[in-house]
């Protein structure tokens with residue numbers, strides 16, 4: 383099956399998958415989630431990440447659905463996993479320099495060809511063997527091919543893959559993160575970059591993740607038992623993470639007529655906090671953000687485009703106005719549409735650190751110079767959680783029950 387058959391890029395498809403998954407996301411999830419049984423009926427996890435990543439389904443509605451079904455105790459593990467996503471997003475939001483450094487590293491390590499390859503000839507050979515599934519390492523080669531074909535991997539597989547990439551194949555972690563980001567339908571600047579850093583021992587300083595043949599055999603129900611894996615996993619060297627900056631403040635958007643711009647990070651415009659905004663037109667880019675110098679894989683591009691189109695249609699129905707499609711987010715395209723609709727304001731969901739936010743920031747500065755303001759609106763879910771992503775996940779975890787309550791869930 384192709385990624386398009388496995389993951390249809392619509393909210394309805396996401397909701398259907400969620401309805402099937404929710405009964406399994408209580409005690410069964412806590413017990414079985416580390417086993418990789420692949421995608422399909424036997425999956426031990428939700429496989430909802432492409433939908434959650436683009437907010438075709440919001441974290442809030444997913445957590446609310448599992449708590450409504452199971453109560454608060456049984457789905458604790460699942461709720462925590464959803465909050466890992468929120469935590470990583472907050473952590474990177476408070477330290478955008480880590481994202482800039484990662485991008486600079488990828489640019490430095492790759493040549494500037496149409497299909498970029500590592501500059502270093504020795505790395506290039508091993509890199510190609512790894513991404514084409516030709517290393518001879520049991521499991522790893524199948525996972526590389528699965529990632530390219532399906533656009534999704536189980537969490538445990540991602541951990542083993544990253545660990546083997548870094549400690550057995552001795553490839554730069556940034557190139558593995560880039561390979562993941564370009565091929566995962568859920569490819570996310572925060573969850574991906576910071577998980578790779580975590581495996582490498584850069585995130586929790588000195589603490590690495592070491593894949594072992596026994597662990598892989600156990601959690602793949604004996605399907606794989608790779609030989610020759612690195613027997614040590616010494617943390618990589620790197621600068622300590624910068625101190626946390628201030629979290630973005632939620633500000634009410636100015637009431638009145640405005641265009642609503644959709645972005646691929648938040649595709650549930652129906653639940654955006656829009657206060658007194660009167661949406662007079664919906665704007666969406668035709669394609670999603672690039673995902674690195676090599677661009678997003680074709681399956682990812684198709685998912686991004688489909689998800690944007692799905693949200694555009696819903697928004698246009700919800701707000702009762704026409705939708706305009708622009709090629710990509712640029713000031714010239716947005717200012718022209720603002721003039722056409724006789725408005726000087728465009729409202730959009732807050733774009734978290736990543737490629738889409740970079741494009742938005744550039745367009746915002748240029749549009750302002752031409753008299754069109756782009757205002758962002760931050761969801762309460764992020765606004766309440768991100769300020770707590772200053773240290774490790776464990777202190778953050780203590781806040782989860784309160785954050786769930788503050789989101790009005792289980793009340």
Ligand SMILES: Cc1cc2nc3c(=O)[nH]c(=O)nc-3n(C[C@H](O)[C@H](O)[C@H](O)COP(=O)(O)OP(=O)(O)OC[C@H]3O[C@@H](n4cnc5c(N)ncnc54)[C@H](O)[C@@H]3O)c2cc1C
Pocket residue numbers: 415427428429430431432434435463464465466467468470535536537538540541544562563566568569570571573574575577578581
């Ligand atoms: C090296 C590596 C790279 C990763 N890259 C990404 C990425 O680019 N995008 C991404 O969304 N996740 C990433 N993850 C986290 C995690 O593997 C996926 O979110 C998860 O496998 C998605 O499958 P699921 O929907 O079945 O998750 P479930 O177990 O069903 O969890 C439900 C939801 O919680 C969130 N979630 C669960 N586990 C994590 C986690 N460890 N970190 C962050 N969020 C989590 C996801 O939104 C997920 O859809 C990465 C993990 C590793 C180890």
